[in-house]
Amino acid sequence: MSQAAILFRDVNFSADGLHILKNITGSFTEGKITTLVGPSGAGKSTLFKLCNGLRSPNSGEILIKGKPIEAYDPVELRRNVGIALQSATMVKGSVLENLELPLTLQGKKIDIDFAKELLHDVGLAGDLLERNAKDLSGGQKQKLSIARTLVNKPKVLLLDEITSSLDRVSQHDIEELIEKINEKYGTTMIWITHNLDQALRIGHFTWVMMNGELIESGDSSLLKDPKDKRVQDFVKGEIE
Helix, strand or coil: CCCCCEEEEEEEEEECCEEEEEEEECCCEECCCCEEECCCCCCCHHHHHHHCCCCCCCCEEEEEECHHHHHHCCCHHHHHHHEEECCCCCCCEEEHHHHHHHHHCCCCCCCHHHHHHHHHHCCCCCCCCCEEECCHHHHHHHHHHHHHHHCCCCCCCEEEEECCCCCHHHHHHHHHHHHHHHHHCEEEEECCCCHHHHHHHHCCCCEEEEEEEECCCCEHHHHHHCHHHHHHHHHCCCCC
């Protein structure tokens, strides 16, 4: 039986008088890609913030690799659970300085050979290290953002709409990249996407969230034949 990289047990989260996550129970399988879909406002991004400790649940339990999340030092937790965002924000300076950022925050330097290996892993040339990061294309910035999350060799990588602002070719490149990283490093991936075709294509497993609840989960093929009427309507495009 596959181990859960992250396990939720009856997790609830409220903020500003709103019950955002409601009795979430489920697991993300270690070493697999789980896509996370649902209408806007379903609670997907909030769930991510619980996964890396940016928010804490009001009730329930979250286990990371079998260990209660509150038992982790916050810095250790965020090294184990990395996140890449749609915006792929770059700091002022070179590609090397951007790639090195997670270590700079720890007062360390990156090994140049390791930096080149990371760029190679995400499909970027090593000779880009000295280029100004602001001169990169959108697709290149997203690849660099992913490489930056790999600096700490996270066990889990959270991907929040990382291809939604990219053209189709760049989107395809990022999808191939994520599959490659998953296979090479065995990194557990949890990917929020509004693209149901992408969720089906890339995910080994899928969670469907609506109105703060986990409505249906399982093999990604569930998107072809969902059991729940609400999910059927969502897949048909009747719920946005």
